[in-house]
Amino acid sequence: MLGPETDGRRPTQGERGPGYPGEPMDKYQVLYQLNPGALGVNLVVEEMETKVKRVIKQVECMDDHQASQALEELMPLLKLQHAHISVYRELFITWNGEISSLYLCLVMEFNKLSFQEVIEDKRKAKEIIDSKWMQNVLGQVLDALEYLHHLDIIHRNLKPSNIILVSSDHCKLQDLSSNVLMTNKAKWNIRAEEDPFHKSWMAPEALNFSFSQKSDIWSLGCIILDMTSCSFMASTEAMYLRKSLRQSSGSLETVLKTMEEKQIPDAETFGNLLPRMLQIDPSDRITIKDVVHITFVSGSFKSSCISLTLYRETVPASITDMLLEGNVASILGLPWCPELVEVVVTTMQLHDRVLDIQLCACSLLLHLLGQAMVHHLEAKALCNQAITSAVLRALWSYPEEESLLVLVYSLLAITTTQESESESESVSEELQNAGLLEHILEHLNSSLESRDVCVSGLGLLWALLLDGIIVNKAPLEKVPDLISQVLATYPADGEMAEASCGVFWLLSLLGCIKEQQFEQVVALLLQSIRLCQNRVLLVNNAYRGLASLVEVSELAAFKVVVQEEGSSGLSLVKETYQLHKDDPEVVENVGMLLVHLASYEEILPELVSSSMKALVQEIKERFTSSLELVSYAEKVLLRLEAATSLSPPGRGAAQP
Numbered sequence: 001m002l003g004p005e006t007d008g009r010r011p012t013q014g015e016r017g018p019g020y021p022g023e024p025m026d027k028y029q030v031l032y033q034l035n036p037g038a039l040g041v042n043l044v045v046e047e048m049e050t051k052v053k054r055v056i057k058q059v060e061c062m063d064d065h066q067a068s069q070a071l072e073e074l075m076p077l078l079k080l081q082h083a084h085i086s087v088y089r090e091l092f093i094t095w096n097g098e099i100s101s102l103y104l105c106l107v108m109e110f111n112k113l114s115f116q117e118v119i120e121d122k123r124k125a126k127e128i129i130d131s132k133w134m135q136n137v138l139g140q141v142l143d144a145l146e147y148l149h150h151l152d153i154i155h156r157n158l159k160p161s162n163i164i165l166v167s168s169d170h171c172k173l174q175d176l177s178s179n180v181l182m183t184n185k186a187k188w189n190i191r192a193e194e195d196p197f198h199k200s201w202m203a204p205e206a207l208n209f210s211f212s213q214k215s216d217i218w219s220l221g222c223i224i225l226d227m228t229s230c231s232f233m234a235s236t237e238a239m240y241l242r243k244s245l246r247q248s249s250g251s252l253e254t255v256l257k258t259m260e261e262k263q264i265p266d267a268e269t270f271g272n273l274l275p276r277m278l279q280i281d282p283s284d285r286i287t288i289k290d291v292v293h294i295t296f297v298s299g300s301f302k303s304s305c306i307s308l309t310l311y312r313e314t315v316p317a318s319i320t321d322m323l324l325e326g327n328v329a330s331i332l333g334l335p336w337c338p339e340l341v342e343v344v345v346t347t348m349q350l351h352d353r354v355l356d357i358q359l360c361a362c363s364l365l366l367h368l369l370g371q372a373m374v375h376h377l378e379a380k381a382l383c384n385q386a387i388t389s390a391v392l393r394a395l396w397s398y399p400e401e402e403s404l405l406v407l408v409y410s411l412l413a414i415t416t417t418q419e420s421e422s423e424s425e426s427v428s429e430e431l432q433n434a435g436l437l438e439h440i441l442e443h444l445n446s447s448l449e450s451r452d453v454c455v456s457g458l459g460l461l462w463a464l465l466l467d468g469i470i471v472n473k474a475p476l477e478k479v480p481d482l483i484s485q486v487l488a489t490y491p492a493d494g495e496m497a498e499a500s501c502g503v504f505w506l507l508s509l510l511g512c513i514k515e516q517q518f519e520q521v522v523a524l525l526l527q528s529i530r531l532c533q534n535r536v537l538l539v540n541n542a543y544r545g546l547a548s549l550v551e552v553s554e555l556a557a558f559k560v561v562v563q564e565e566g567s568s569g570l571s572l573v574k575e576t577y578q579l580h581k582d583d584p585e586v587v588e589n590v591g592m593l594l595v596h597l598a599s600y601e602e603i604l605p606e607l608v609s610s611s612m613k614a615l616v617q618e619i620k621e622r623f624t625s626s627l628e629l630v631s632y633a634e635k636v637l638l639r640l641e642a643a644t645s646l647s648p649p650g651r652g653a654a655q656p
Contacts, residue, residue: 025056025092025094025105027047027048027049028045028046028047028048028054028056029045029046029048030043030044030045031043031044031045031046031053032044034055040057040058040059040060040103041057041058042055042056042057042058043055043056043057043058044110052110053110054089054107054108054109054110055107055108055109055110056105056106056107056108057105057106057108057175058094058103058104058105059103059104059105059106059181060101060102060103061093061102061103061104063102064102066180067093067102067104069180070104070178070180070181071091071093071104073178073179073180074088074091074106074176074178075091077153077176078090078091078435079396079399079434079435080148080151080153080396081392081393081396081434082143082144082147083140083172084140084141084143084144084170084171084172084173085144085147085148085172085173085174085176086108086109086164086172086173086174088106088107088108088176089107089108089109090107091104091105091106091107092105092107093105104181106175108174108175109164109166109172109174111164111165111166113164113165114160114161114162114163114164114165115137115160115161115163115165115171115223115227116159116160116161117165118160118165118227119160119226119227119230120230120235122230122231123230123231123233123234123235126231126232127231128231128264128265129227129228129230129231131265131266132302133169134227134265135266135295135301135302135303136169136302136303137163137169137171138224138295138301138303139296139301139302139303140170140171140172140303141163141171141173141220142288142291142292142295142296144172144173145158145173145216145220145288146288146289146292148173148176148216149213149216149287149288150353150397151397153176154179154211154212154213154215154216155173155176155177155216155219156176156177156178156179156182156206156211156215156216157175157176157177157182158173158201158216158219158220158223159201159219159222159223160201160223160226160227162174162175163223179211182206182209182211200222200239200242200243201219201222201223201242202215202218202219203215203217203218203219203246203282204218204246204280205282206218207246212282213287213288214282214283214285214287215282216288217277217285217286217287217288217291218277218278218282218285220277220291221273221274221277221278222242222245222278224270224273224274224277225238225241225242225252225255225274225278226238226242228259228264228266228267228270229241229255229258229259229264231262231264232258232262233255241255245278245280246280247280249275249278249279249280252274252275252278253275256270256271256274256275259271266299266300266301269294269295269299269300269301272294272299273291273294273295276290276294277291340368341365341368341387342386344361344364344365344368345361345365345386345387345390347361348361348362348390348391348393348394349390349393352393352394352397353397355398355401355404358394358397358398358404359403359404359407361390362391362394362404362407362408362411363407365387365391365411366407366410366411366414369411369414369415370414385427387411387415388412388415388427388430388431391407391408391411391412391415392408392412392431392434392436394408395408395439399439402447402450402452402453405443405453405456406452406453406456409440409453409456409457409459409460410456410459410460412431412436412460412463413456413459413460413462413463415427416428416431416460416463416464416466417463417466428463428464428466428467428469429469429471431464432464432470432471432472433471436460436464437461437464437471437472437475437476438475440457440460440461441475441478441479441482443457444457444458444482444486445478445482445485448485448486448489449489451490451493451496454486454489454490454496455495455496455499458483458486458496458499458500458502458503459499461479461503462499462502462503462506465503465506465507465510466506470510470512473510473511473512476507476510476512477512477514479503479507479512480504480507480513480514480517480520480521481517483500483503483504483524484520484524486500487500487524487527487528491531492531494531494532494535494538497527497528497531497532497535497538498528498532498535498537498538498541500524500528501525501528501538501541501542501545502537502541504521504524504525504541504542504545505541505542505544505545505548507545508521508545508548508549509548513549515553515555518549518553518555518556518559519555519556519559521545521549521556522546522549522556522559522560522569523559525542525545525546526542526546526560526569526572528542529542529543529572529576530567530572533575533576533579533580534579536580536583536585536586539576539580539586539589540585540586540589543576543586543589543590543592543593544589544592546560546569546593547589547592547593547595547596550593550596550597551596551599554600554602554603557596557597557600557603558602558603560593560597561597561603561606561607561610568606568610570606570607570610570612571610573590573593573594573612573615574610574612574615576590577590577615577619581622584623584626584629587619587623587629588626588628588629588632590619591616591619591628591629591632591633591636592632594607594612594616594632594636595632595635595636598635598636598639598640599639604639604640604643605643607636607639607640607643608640608643608644612636612640613637613640613641613644616633616636616637616640617633617637619632619633620633620634620637
């Protein structure tokens with residue numbers, strides 16, 4: 001059930017679907033309505049804040065259950081990344097009280113031109129579509145469709161109006177649909193009666209609500225047929241041709257013969273291709289890879305885009321053979337240089353459909369960058385946008401592949417932290433906009449049994465938070481509870497505790513820990529220090545986090561000083577000081593915590609009774625060259641002396 005479940009009411013105008021971080025309908029101004037599609041109404045809108053135009057497809061849903069199912073099915077499409085696929089900007093559900101209808105809203109990119117306009121313009125002028133242009137855009141469509149089919153995603157609604165032109169020679173597929181929406185028989189029947197044109201692109205089996213990748217092949221075949229015949233076939237005639245092909249291929253033979261007679265460019269190639277795409281039985285149709293082979297391998301077609309797809313079919317033996325064999329040691333025998341990183345990144349881009357190459361390439365990059373930083377080489381020069389883009393694309397291509405997940409998280413953590421300050425902020429913001437924060441939290445929650453996922457995920461989370469530029473803080477509210485689950489699962493894991501303390505510290509600085517979570521977080525930080533006092537990074541981050549929380553909350557301060565499990569946080573402070581008293585950074589973080597503790601009147605007696613005055617006096621005398629440490633010590637001593645002078649006579653706790 002969507003919307004509030006307590007009272008059973010319908011969602012109000014602009015109310016969001018469950019778990020979706022989008023904006024409601026009221027952020028848009030409706031400009032005008034396009035012709036209705038097969039599923040619903042298309043509105044051209046303008047974002048009131050940015051003045052950017054969008055298209056919102058409003059699909060009327062039968063009930064809450066259907067809307068919820070469709071939303072859940074479409075959500076993964078938001079993470080698609082391809083130059084020739086226009087992904088949904090956002091998805092949300094609204095309730096129109098005036099007509100008592102529930103709508104699923106799909107926000108898309110707005111473009112005035114599509115293949116439909118190109119075809120109709122040429123049809124009116126009785127002109128042939130330019131051969132070079134058609135080869136180029138067809139290559140783009142094939143590459144995009146091959147990408148979708150590789151991810152087991154079916155477009156389901158492929159037609160000329162859903163292939164938009166971003167520029168004169170750059171097209172994108174848009175308006176991917178869901179099985180839930182496309183199998184609404186009542187809506188289909190209504191649309192079929194209103195405008196049979198829209199359904200004429202559908203495969204025969206799709207009319208019976210059976211969809212597969214072969215359904216997309218049929219629709220693409222219809223599009224190619226329309227583009228190649230528009231110079232001599234009217235719109236209505238073309239529609240009836242497409243519909244007749246579902247019963248018999250005889251009329252196709254006639255059109256292909258006419259194409260040859262009228263010397264349509266590449267008529268021979270299309271004559272070989274279209275009969276194989278427009279087979280009535282889907283099992284007899286060719287695949288998208290077969291279409292590429294017929295047009296761009298066996299045929300003479302050329303496209304700058306499809307060349308990448310063809311390169312993926314031919315793996316360069318010099319590097320990728322070793323990657324596929326997992327023989328990283330052999331590659332490391334090559335002369336080390338930044339150019340090697342470039343080769344590996346390029347290989348990842350060319351073979352993004354080969355999981356084994358992505359795994360081995362990420363492993364190699366991780367080794368190379370690690371060695372570069374250890375030996376003080378020009379690591380920053382290697383941590384560039386190309387690496388980030390390549391590994392991020394690998395992540396979105398295989399979002400559930402755990403071994404790749406760990407490698408990508410680790411690589412992104414390195415590239416984010418090794419950039420310059422300005423570049424780091426830009427990279428972090430880009431990764432957040434790509435949905436990486438949500439991805440990390442999702443896998444921390446679902447992969448608690450995988451130690452490597454948890455460690456690498458927390459490490460990347462720390463790296464993203466480090467620059468302090470947070471696009472959306474809302475998801476971070478879940479982090480303290482998630483880390484609590486992680487630490488409970490791995491109670492004696494020092495590396496896990498170290499990563500957790502770093503994240504807790506940054507969350508406290510960002511104000512992303514709620515007041516009701518303070519006690520829990522303080523307890524976890526103290527627990528981590530007790531577990532691993534020898535880990536300097538853990539100790540520093542834990543004390544920074546404690547100081548940050550104590551500064552804003554007396555409740556957190558009490559949690560630090562209260563006696564628990566035979567030991568208070570103050571006794572732990574003294575242990576830490578004795579262990580690290582020669583490390584100015586650790587002592588400084590301890591001093592910062594003591595300053596904030598001493599600011600509370602109710603905490604001062606605990607500091608006095610724990611003999612903190614002697615420790616602070618020693619810090620002041622040992623670190624005379626550190627103005628900050630001396631300042632901390634003097635502030636605490638003043639507070640302790642004032643508290644001691646005001647203590648009731650005979651209170652044994654008030655001893656120096």
